[in-house]
Amino acid sequence: MTVNKGKISAIIPVYNAEKYLAQAIESIIAQSYISWEMFLVVSESEDRSVEIAEKYSREYDNIYLIITEERGIGCARNRGLEKSTGEYILFMDADDYLPDREVFQRYINIADKINSDIVVSNYARLWNEKLLPATSHSEFSRFERDSEEFRFRGFFSVGTLSYVWGKLYRKSFLDQNRITFSEYPYAEDKLFNMQCYVCGAKYAFIEQIGNVYRKNEDSVSYKYNPESSRCWLGIAQTFKNWMEEEGKDVEQYEGLIQYTVFFASFFDAKMEYQKRRKSIWMIWKILRIYGNDSIGKDCFAKLACDRKCIPQLNQKIWRIVIKGFSRGMKWKCYLALSFGIKQLIEHRVDEKLSDTGLRE
Numbered sequence: 144m145t146v147n148k149g150k151i152s153a154i155i156p157v158y159n160a161e162k163y164l165a166q167a168i169e170s171i172i173a174q175s176y177i178s179w180e181m182f183l184v185v186s187e188s189e190d191r192s193v194e195i196a197e198k199y200s201r202e203y204d205n206i207y208l209i210i211t212e213e214r215g216i217g218c219a220r221n222r223g224l225e226k227s228t229g230e231y232i233l234f235m236d237a238d239d240y241l242p243d244r245e246v247f248q249r250y251i252n253i254a255d256k257i258n259s260d261i262v263v264s265n266y267a268r269l270w271n272e273k274l275l276p277a278t279s280h281s282e283f284s285r286f287e288r289d290s291e292e293f294r295f296r297g298f299f300s301v302g303t304l305s306y307v308w309g310k311l312y313r314k315s316f317l318d319q320n321r322i323t324f325s326e327y328p329y330a331e332d333k334l335f336n337m338q339c340y341v342c343g344a345k346y347a348f349i350e351q352i353g354n355v356y357r358k359n360e361d362s363v364s365y366k367y368n369p370e371s372s373r374c375w376l377g378i379a380q381t382f383k384n385w386m387e388e389e390g391k392d393v394e395q396y397e398g399l400i401q402y403t404v405f406f407a408s409f410f411d412a413k414m415e416y417q418k419r420r421k422s423i424w425m426i427w428k429i430l431r432i433y434g435n436d437s438i439g440k441d442c443f444a445k446l447a448c449d450r451k452c453i454p455q456l457n458q459k460i461w462r463i464v465i466k467g468f469s470r471g472m473k474w475k476c477y478l479a480l481s482f483g484i485k486q487l488i489e490h491r492v493d494e495k496l497s498d499t500g501l502r503e
Contacts, residue, residue, distance in 0.1 A: 146230055146314065151179040151247055153233045154223030156216045160237035161190040163357065168199050168206070170240040176247035182226055184209045184219035192237075217324030217331040220307075224314075224323065232314050234307040234332075238359045242267065242352050250311040253347045260316040260344040264353025266309040274355065277303075284348045291398055291455035298337065299402050300461065305333040309354035316344060325381060327374050334378050337399050341391050371414065372432045375407035380438050397445070398452040404442040405465060408433040408472070412484050413493065426481040434472050443472035 153171050157164060171181055183196040185208065193210070200208035209222050220234060231254065235241070250262050263284070267276050280303045283296030297304035317323075320342040325331045368374070379400050386393045408430060415425035433439040446453065446469035456462050471480045487493050 145228060147178070147228050148230050149178050149251065150229035151176070151231045151233050151251070151311070152223070152227035152229030152314070153179060153181045153235060154220055154227065155181065155183050155235050155237050156219030156223075157183050157185040157188070157192050157196055157237045158214075158216075158219075159188045159190050160192050161188075161195060163238040163240075163359070164192060164195050166240045167235060167237050168195075170242075171235075172203070173244045174241070174247040175244045176251060179205065179247060180227070180229060181206045182209055182223040183207070184211060184222050186211055186214055186219060215326050215328060215331075217326050217335075220324045224317070227314065230314060232312040232317065234310070234312075235354065236308055236356075238357045239308055240355050240357075242355050246351075246353050249349055249351055250353070253349055254311055254313070257347040258345070259347035260313045261339060262311040262347045262349065263303065264309050264349050264351060266303070266306075266354045266356055267352050269355055269357040271358070276352070277356075279350075280348055281350075284346070288346065291452050292457055294340070294396075294399060295402060295456055295461070298333065298340075298399065299406055300458075304336055304340070305330075306356075307332040307335060308356065312339075316342075325378070327378055327381075328368070329371075330374060330378055333403070334382055337382055337396075338385065341386060341396055341399075369415075372407070372411050372429060372436075375403065375411065376433070376436050376438055379403045379407075379442070383438070400438075401442040401446050401449075401452070402465075404433065404439050405446065405469065408439070409468075409484065409493070412481075413488055416485065416488060421485075423481050423485055426484050427477050430472065430477040430480055434475055434477065439472075443469045447473040 155167060168181070168183070171179065183200065183206065185193050185196050196208050199206045207226065209226065211219060211222055213219070224232065231250070233250070250264070253259065254262050263280055265276070265279055267274050278301050280301070282301045283293050283303070286293040286296070303309070320338070322335065322338050322342065324335050327334070382403070383393060383400050386396065412426040412429040415429050416422065419425040434443065446465055449466065453462050453465055468480065
């Protein structure tokens with residue numbers, strides 16, 4: 144496939160997105176940078192998503208409609224990658240939008256200047272129709288790229304590197320390293336981006352906001368899924384297996400695996416607690432799942448006695464929380480941990496430590 148130098152291929156998976164899809168598409172059409180193509184990858188929807196996508200593909204020669212019977216955002220993004228002809232790739236969710244008409248131009252300017260593999264912008268969140276900034280990437284980008292602090296903040300405590308939106312990817316980098324999306328129902332972008340990192344991606348950072356992320360209660364990110372532990376544990380295992388198969392230094396990057404399990408266990412416990420009438424026994428149930436799983440057990444055992452990764456973290460509170468929680472998981476103190484998690488949730492301590500902070 145011929146690659147068009149300088150062209151941006153924008154890929155938007157679409158499923159039941161009629162309320163916001165037009166705004167997402169129009170924000171790309173409005174860009175001052177004109178060398179782009181757009182792929183609307185539409186899964187079978189119950190609303191007017193297909194109709195809206197068809198309308199734009201008829202009106203614009205550089206907007207393409209791909210109808211797929213496959214479910215899953217990862218599969219949709221892979222279909223877009225297969226068809227793309229641009230030198231660069233931009234991923235966007237159908238319920239998000241670009242904040243101004245210079246986003247593409249800013250990406251291209253720095254991508255060309257620095258010859259980067261991934262350009263990372265800041266982003267904003269649309270919370271109940273209020274536009275609010277998330278934590279700046281400067282909270283991790285100021286650290287050495289190969290440091291534990293960069294990895295921990297970038298992928299977890301701040302989390303900006305976990306998302307595929309708000310970034311520009313060099314297509315040749317993805318192709319050379321054979322990086323595509325997995326078929327996990329969500330968090331597939333974290334796995335994708337951790338693979339990019341381990342393959343030595345060269346990052347460039349811009350201060351301006353490059354994406355507006357909408358809090359959509361109907362999206363996969365916010366819908367309750369009782370099987371999410373299977374997804375997260377699968378991602379951790381897949382990532383480990385992939386590094387072994389690709390000949391990567393698993394020991395060097397094992398913190399990425401361990402922190403994935405640590406944060407996932409808390410996230411799932413919180414979701415179960417909130418969705419199941421604030422039952423502490425639901426927290427206990429989730430912790431048991433993670434504590435009894437083979438990779439979960441291994442991760443918590445290593446974190447409990449970690450003398451390499453955790454001591455390198457600058458924030459004392461995270462060192463204490465991770466080690467204390469992991470020791471409790473190692474010793475199967477699930478009930479005591481459940482009461483502790485309940486208190487953190489009730490006092491919204493987890494939100495204060497997250498990339499968004501208290502918003503409502």
